[in-house]
Amino acid sequence: MQAGNLVLLLIALGAVFYFFGWRRSYAVSAPLGGVRHLHSLPGYYASLAAVWCVLPALALLAFWLMIDDAVIRTNLMASLPSSIQPQSQVDHELLLNQIRNVAGGALNPAFVPAEVAAAAEQLNAMQAKNQLMLNIAFISIAVLGGVWGWSRVQPRLRARQQVESVMKWLLMASAMVAILTTLGIVLSVLFESIRFFQKVSPVEFLFGLQWSPQIALRPDQVGATGAFGAVPLFAGTLLISFIAMCVAVPVGLMSAIYLAEYAHKNVRAWAKPILEILAGVPTVVYGFFAALTVAPAIRGLGESMGLTVASESALAAGLVMGIMIIPFISSLADDVITAVPRAMRDGSLALGATQSETIKRVVIPAALPGIMGGILLAVSRAIGETMIVVMAAGLAANLTANPLEAVTTITVQIVTLLVGDQEFDSAKTLAAFALGLMLFIVTLALNVIALKIVRKYREQYE
Amino acid sequence: METAQNLTDTARTIPAARMAQEPEAMNQKIPYPEQTIGKPLCDDPKMSMRNVNVFYGDSQAIYDVSLDIGKNQVIALIGPSGCGKSTFLRCMNRMNDTIDICKVKGSFMLEQDNIYDPKLDVVELRARVGMVFQKPNPFPKSIYENVAYGPRLHGLANKKFELDEIVENSLRKAGLWDEVKDRLDQPGTGLSGGQQQRLCIARSIAVSPEVVLMDEPCSALDPIATAKIEELIDELSSQYTIAIVTHSMQQAARVSHRTAYFHLGRLIEVNDTNTVFTAPEHALTEAYITGRFG
Amino acid sequence: MSNTTEQVRKSLKARYRSEKRFRAFGISAVAFGLLAVVVLFTDIISKGTSAFVETYIQLDIHWDPAELGIDDPTDPEQVNYADYDALIKAALRERFPDVEDRLERRALYQLASSGAGFRLRDQLQENPDLLGTIQTRWILADDDVDMFIKADAEDRQNTRLPEVARPWVEALERDGHTDIQWNASFFSKGDSREPEQAGVWAAVTGSFFTMLVTLALAFPIGVAAAVYLEEFAPKNRYTDFIEVNINNLAAVPSIIFGLLGLAIFINLFGLPRSVPLVGGLVLTLMTLPTIIISARAAIKSVPPSIREAALGMGASRMQMVMHHVLPLAMPGMLTGAIIGMAQALGETAPLLMIGMVAFIVDIPGGPLDASTVLPVQIYLWADSPEASFVALTSAAIMVLLAFLISMNTLAVLLRKRLERRW
Known part of the structure; x- marks a missing residue:
């Protein structure tokens, strides 16, 4: 997986900047007469450089992965010729699936309209471009961040406090996972339920005595509603x-x-x-x-x-x-x-x-x-x-x-x-x-x- | 290994056992008397104990104690902490049965009945020999229910009014009636410490026991509440035989007729309270009374 | 006073009767619980042990190139796609020459497992010289034959083996041409429609990857959350809220976490269905509360004097936690994590929600391959109509229980070995 490789790369970069931060902390302390004249231990300066390398890049990756799919989809749909522009939401999904299948190689392009095949090619091109842009952005942010962190290594820098406050934020974020989970449960269940209650009245759901959720395949079938x-x-x-x-x-x-x-x-x-x-x-x-x-x-x-x-x-x-x-x-x-x-x-x-x-x-x-x-x-x-x-x-x-x-x-x-x-x-x-x-x-x-x-x-x- | 662990656990909660583990730890310069000094026996005893030895696992907590308790008498058991007085008291209504590793040897007689006779019923015994504990332990029920608990268990009242009567009498005897008569249905745990302890006394006299054992009943109370309980003990002594373990010599002097001094599991000296406090015969007793250890 | 004694004596008999009743009630409750354990385990073991072995029948295989359709043994393509089932069919015809009716022949061919041909192929690929020779081979039998052979004499009437086939199998058995051998494929193969070819290995691997994801996420996050709540969090309403939240999450039905995984991870984030990564994410959220709660208990048990000593030496709070509290609390945390993992390993319902119920034949190679897990495999087999799957299901349960028991034993040992008393 691409994102997995990027994360592995990031770990390696972080290690590199840790090493350089360590070196620099010794270098800046030498004229003062040794590391005991630094504000913090060398390890903290090194960690700070690594943190500057890793965290911004991770944030970028998360943000990118969250939006890139939607961006590609919107662009793709906008670029479609009007002849195959979908009419309804359902058609939209179907078309998108079709294009994806062709692009992924699961569907032979010969079986679909030429416009769809073209769109599939365009999708592939967009995805490749997206991946390339992500890689460039990710690596440059990581390197820039690392260099910035490295350049900040100065004897007076309060590195320990800064590293510790980062750690404290990480700890707090972990504790927040519990709340996010609850929130996730509530939202996921609630939203789908609201959509359900738009189709079926809550009164019927809570007090109805009949349960047979079979939905008809065709609208004119007997007992179509369930x-x-x-x-x-x-x-x-x-x-x-x-x-x-x-x-x-x-x-x-x-x-x-x-x-x-x-x-x-x-x-x-x-x-x-x-x-x-x-x-x-x-x-x-x-x-x-x-x-x-x-x-x-x-x-x-x-x-x-x-x-x-x-x-x-x-x-x-x-x-x-x-x-x-x-x-x-x-x-x-x-x-x-x-x-x-x-x-x-x-x-x-x-x-x-x-x-x-x-x-x-x-x-x-x-x-x-x-x-x-x-x-x-x-x-x-x-x-x-x-x-x-x-x-x-x-x-x-x-x-x-x-x-x-x-x-x-x-x-x-x-x-x-x-x-x-x-x-x-x-x-x-x-x-x-x-x-x-x-x-x-x-x-x-x-x-x-x-x-x-x-x-x-x-x-x-x- | 496991028993040793248990033993330490027990020792942590039972001072007597803790002391029994290391009897050498205390000052041994004064020798123990060959026999209990004074008058450990009396005529017409309510309870009489002979050659009592108590063990917690392998360690001995009480060494060869003989003692009589006369009818309608208040006897105070005093001594430094961990001297075995509470253990001895708990043996008198077999509360030590609930501790697995505790073994009791010797004879305990309640009038004609041998307390440790396997045929004797513990339930019946405890109805005859009641007990009041160091910390007030009212049940988490209403005041009324606390006092009615014993009579209900033993079927002492057939009708509601009989039960009401028992509850009222017991509370009156315990000097608590006037303070609680308007709130009998409120939880017993809501009372103050002294009131709770008097409630516990009322609870135990509600089954009309013959003997009431009190294990440092005032140690968790303030001086005013203590004074009330001491007054109460004095009144109760006309109807009941009372054995009280106490840490306070003043209390022993105030409430008891006879006093028994325990030291490291041995009964050193027993005599009229006056005699013990004015003219102690044994050096250990004197040392304790004059406050050289305790 | 004797009045009281009288009264007490009168009531004693009834009271001791009720004491005895109460005690008997208690004993029977304990006995019921113990009995349930015994029945459950004997039931599963008695049903499952037979699945660890399987029946083979001995046949003389003629590696006939014509029958196989191989004219050039050096061509791997031909060797690979040759008709090995034909060899077995021929050998069966040879063994029972009297069977001539077409329907009976078909029944005869079904004595051998449909997967038996693949083993012959493997043998030929290994040793091309076999071609043209006649060799005695043990051929994996069909599950109906297997059930028939394993059944007691009186139960054989009730097995699914067709009436016509019974004399043949009995003949094979008489001649010593049937054998019960260790079922190695059970521990090396994936799921199959044919019970005799189905194995748990794909499910075990799937479980392994799922647990790997869960452990990699749940343990660090759980420990970090516990450290924050115990050592850094201010005591205010927000912290209280987090705490109440964690306690409640620990008691939320697991299927709800499945709904969460379906709605968030699959529908919103677009992660693929049926993969250990998503399963691991869902189980992480599910086990986090358990791990946090036990990690907090472990941190709490580190005495404050150690913290004070560290702070007194001029360590920062973070240094105190990293250098002293965490190492001392680690055994307790590990124990809690193992118990949480054991819980996750046995969990089924949330994984059904995220589509890990697929029919998985191939052994998954990583956390992004479609796979199933051991408990889900048990669920799938328990639903299968063939009677042989009952034994297979029980055997899979035994494998699962073996994992769980070893994890719990590990936790107990760890606790005994490393836990220190303050």
């Missing part, structure tokens, strides 16, 4: 999450209590890490387990009792998801239970309470906020869990509360709508982003509340 009522998805997600929590909360909580309060420390030393293995197993493995082992087992069991069980029952997915969440709940519960001060337990035991009475009436009530926070986090994880439901839950949007039937969830639909090639403007694809927005809002709300509760709880006993 239905985007997401209530069955919400219900399915809640049903599976509910089943998961029914498994995970009692098991996770009770095992945390048992291991923290009753178990001999040897048992604890073995059982805890083994339970935590469950947290390290990838979700795709759980999905496989749910689809190929648990679901057939439940189906067989149900049929032996005369029940009709769907082969992709909500119960199987929920059960396995519950198993996945057990260690999550138990380790959070363990944290909050062990945070309850020993004095509380002593106070209760000294009154003649049995151990279980102490746990039930003193320890758990005291730890309750922390436990609730942990459960909320677990719920948010269950709602956002993808692979288990993709592999073990159904695709059909059933509005049912029967755990033996197949239901579908938000995450399943996001995956099915987006996997595979789609044009990016159909309501079907955009619906995935609207679902993503719902998922993000709900999990974010749960997380914020849960983290607040947990943090408050920790402060209480610190």
